[in-house]
Amino acid sequence: GQQLNQSPQSMFIQEGEDVSMNCTSSSIFNTWLWYKQDPGEGPVLLIALYKAGELTSNGRLTAQFGITRKDSFLNISASIPSDVGIYFCAGQQIIGNEKLTFGTGTRLTIIP
């Protein structure tokens, strides 16, 4: 089946640092979504991307839809303590396939 690999698996950073993570696939996706999950809670939608090459921001978050349609990137600028959590990418092939295929996740920890 389709696999979405995220890297890095985990990150340990200091407050105020910028963060970059990515998601790659062997398959083409027509939509990329980025979610954040806190322990014991459901994924919360951060950003949605619909076109190859698209760059979209949501506050301190910026995400890009890779030009090959097989990857996506998420950047967080000036990290703060509430950014701690697991970040998942999710890809969607719209035509006849509504399901979200989730990535393996990147766990972000902020070192005091």
Next chain:
Amino acid sequence: EPEVTQTPSHQVTQMGQEVILRCVPISNHLYFYWYRQILGQKVEFLVSFYNNEISEKSEIFDDQFSVERPDGSNFTLKIRSTKLEDSAMYFCASRSQLSYEQYFGPGTRLTVT
């Protein structure tokens, strides 16, 4: 802001018992989904539902699983005879006709003993 709600937050059941997990999607949404997440793993798709029928299901969604929209607000997932490996967080999600963005509920933690 409207949100997806799920009940119960935690369900403990014995192997072989039936469970029903309940969801109230966002009110103007027409597309509904169930996903599950085994502890420490990624979120996996189970089923999508639109216009009172299943549009797609995964290999996980076998004959032991069923979904229903019994009224205008609820969306349920039933597992007929639970197995130990059904222990997981189950998330309901919904989306509107106008967007492909799926919004998730807080989940139900199912523990099968």
